Amino acid sequence: MQKLTAQRQAILDMINRSDKHWEADDVAYALKEEGVQIGIATVYRGLAALAEQGLIESIQLADKKRYERADKAHHDHLICTDCGNIEEFCEPEIEALQDKVAAERGFKIEGHQLLLFGLCKTCKAGES
Amino acid sequence: MQKLTAQRQAILDMINRSDKHWEADDVAYALKEEGVQIGIATVYRGLAALAEQGLIESIQLADKKRYERADKAHHDHLICTDCGNIEEFCEPEIEALQDKVAAERGFKIEGHQLLLFGLCKTCKAGES
DNA sequence: ATGCCGAATGATAATCACTATCACTATCAT
DNA sequence: ATGATAGTGATAGTGATTATCATTCGGCAT
Incomplete structure (x- = not known):
């Protein structure tokens, strides 16, 4: 509809x-x-x-x-807290572990969100 | 201060x-x-x-x-999209993989957040 | 004790991303 | 054509959070 x-x-x-x-x-x-x-x-x-x-x-x-x-493989995000840039990464092993954790407690996963915050390569280099 | x-x-x-x-x-x-x-x-x-x-x-x-x-071990969260309840879980392997991913791209992790959304055991059972 | 200064407080206004409302329009099935 | 259903767009509203600002608090030097 x-x-x-x-x-x-x-x-x-x-x-x-x-x-x-x-x-x-x-x-x-x-x-x-x-x-x-x-x-x-x-x-x-x-x-x-x-x-x-x-x-x-x-x-x-x-x-x-x-x-x-949406026309790319599933991925999660690295977010630079300094410049705000967002990088993507894909780590199937993490997804597998999530499924394992959920299965252990009878939880049915419908979605997830993994955000890593920190400094990207560029900003890290620029720090004192 | x-x-x-x-x-x-x-x-x-x-x-x-x-x-x-x-x-x-x-x-x-x-x-x-x-x-x-x-x-x-x-x-x-x-x-x-x-x-x-x-x-x-x-x-x-x-x-x-x-x-x-803050006085407990680090953990992440399972959030039930039906009843809103929040469960906690701890999975050191996931953390290790996050560090690996970050290291590979020269990203310095300062923090992360992993949220799993879905139905908790109780709500899953209550579904048709 | 007294005075000073940076930080905190609290009432309230403002912000900001987003959602609801509502009158109107487009699309589709009959 | 008719009616049902969903979408549109201007605008008002919502709700969590933040800014403002006058006042107060807690130390510390005098």
Whole structure:
């Protein structure tokens, strides 16, 4: 019952066009830049709908959500607390251990989020 | 330069008294219950200060922060998306893998957060 | 004791990401 | 065409958290 409307298609295209981790404002701004007129509420709803359909991925940071392309393998994130840059990594062994832990307690995993905070290579080098 | 004032001591005592995952409102309410008069802004500031000093632990959920006692071993969380209950687990192998991943890319880990979302044993049993 | 200074307090206003409301419109099945 | 259903967009509202600011507290030097 979710529809892929022209607005949602525009949002999806925009996100698929880069590897950025978009926040709602970014998407709205980028769309306006290229002359697509779309209300901010529609952007929020569109992002939520697309994520629910699995057409994009969402990650929840401290204060806001970010969205990214879904057409890549599952991965988690390294977030630099200095420059805010987000790196991705993939570690199947961690996923396997998560499943093990959940199985041990009868917990049914529907999703997970692993965030590593710290200093990226560049920022670490720049520290005193 | 952070001070452990009477208000902050009261917050700390309250949190240490149970294994709950407190949110700011809970703490403010519980303190008022036992006659401690304290402003909500002071609760927020106190929680932030205590967490910064390592006297309590904080975890960041989607919309709000939760705080818990710091005097137990490090652990991560299983969050039931149905009843909201939070379980804890400890899996040193996962931590080791995180360190490995970070080391591989020259990333210096300062902290991490692993949240597993899904249905707890009870809620899973209650599903159709 | 007194005065000073940085930090804390508390009432309240402000912020900010997001969600609800509501009138209107687009799409689809009959 | 008709009605049902979902989407749109402007805008108001929400809720957790943070900023503001006048006041107060706790040490420490005098």
